Amino acid sequence: MHVHVNAAVSADGKLSTRRREQVRISGDEDFARVDRIRAENDAVLVGVGTVLADDPSLVRFDRDHRESVGKSGVPTRVVADSRARTPPDAAILAGDAPTTLLVSEAAPIDRLSALREASVSVVVAGTERVDLPCALAELESRGVADLMVEGGGELVFSLFADGLVDALTLYVGSLVLGGREAPTIADGEGFVERASFPELSLDGVERVDDGVVLQWTVDS
Ligand SMILES: NC(=O)C1=CN([C@@H]2O[C@H](COP(=O)(O)OP(=O)(O)OC[C@H]3O[C@@H](n4cnc5c(N)ncnc54)[C@H](O)[C@@H]3O)[C@@H](O)[C@H]2O)C=CC1
Numbered sequence: 001m002h003v004h005v006n007a008a009v010s011a012d013g014k015l016s017t018r019r020r021e022q023v024r025i026s027g028d029e030d031f032a033r034v035d036r037i038r039a040e041n042d043a044v045l046v047g048v049g050t051v052l053a054d055d056p057s058l059v060r061f062d063r064d065h066r067e068s069v070g071k072s073g074v075p076t077r078v079v080a081d082s083r084a085r086t087p088p089d090a091a092i093l094a095g096d097a098p099t100t101l102l103v104s105e106a107a108p109i110d111r112l113s114a115l116r117e118a119s120v121s122v123v124v125a126g127t128e129r130v131d132l133p134c135a136l137a138e139l140e141s142r143g144v145a146d147l148m149v150e151g152g153g154e155l156v157f158s159l160f161a162d163g164l165v166d167a168l169t170l171y172v173g174s175l176v177l178g179g180r181e182a183p184t185i186a187d188g189e190g191f192v193e194r195a196s197f198p199e200l201s202l203d204g205v206e207r208v209d210d211g212v213v214l215q216w217t218v219d220s
């Protein structure tokens with residue numbers, strides 16, 4: 001499976017403010033770029049923190065671009081949600097696009113039943129927290145060869161820690177959000193030892209809207 005993380009950050013590297021409310025960091029040109037990346041992927045993954053903060057629908061994608069890259073159907077929406085906290089009326093569950101929830105064994109049965117009623121497909125992996133290598137392997141067995149990840153910082157850190165990220169694209173916007181508690185692209189516990197820092201190779205730099213898009217591949 002190929003895993004591509006994409007996000008928009010402020011000039012000081014924040015995904016959002018300390019209130020964790022959605023901030024429009026990029027502009028129309030960048031959102032069109034994001035729609036093309038969605039089109040290139042079989043599924044789009046976010047953490048439940050992003051679902052609770054932003055209530056994204058993840059239904060938009062560039063249909064012409066999808067056809068041009070030879071993909072059919074629509075990208076599946078996927079939420080990493082250890083305890084099944086996705087609200088049954090969340091936008092990510094609405095509409096015709098399929099949604100898969102990655103949960104752990106700690107997810108309460110009643111919440112899972114409510115979500116299954118909303119026609120959600122469920123993958124159970126891990127005891128307390130979603131075991132990402134196991135969950136992504138299950139997605140792959142269900143036909144997900146190309147996975148886009150749209151955040152947030154807790155999930156993306158875990159994906160890096162598990163060595164699961166192949167490519168990283170960041171839109172860096174021309175604004176400063178500040179805040180030591182504001183989320184960044186890789187939060188979690190953080191890496192400490194030099195040997196554990198994921199190393200990246202810079203593949204591209206492009207001016208988009210009023211910011212810059214940086215493209216890296218992750219060194220193996
Ligand atoms: N500017 C941008 O491009 C984006 C910004 N955001 C912002 O990011 C913030 C949300 O990010 P976070 O709070 O970091 O939440 P998150 O979206 O990373 O979700 C974290 C949650 O994912 C679940 N999870 C399941 N398995 C996990 C694992 N193995 N490792 C880590 N988490 C796991 C846990 O329940 C955890 O609480 C919001 O403020 C949102 O606005 C989110 C996406 C894109």
Ligand SMILES: Nc1nc(O)c(N)c(N[C@@H]2O[C@H](COP(=O)(O)O)[C@@H](O)[C@H]2O)n1
Nearest residue numbers: 008023024025026054056057058059150
């Ligand atoms: N690429 C990008 N630029 C910004 O400025 C943003 N605020 C975000 N946020 C994320 O985009 C997703 C929106 O999804 P829907 O359009 O509602 O489907 C969601 O994941 C936001 O967190 N992204």
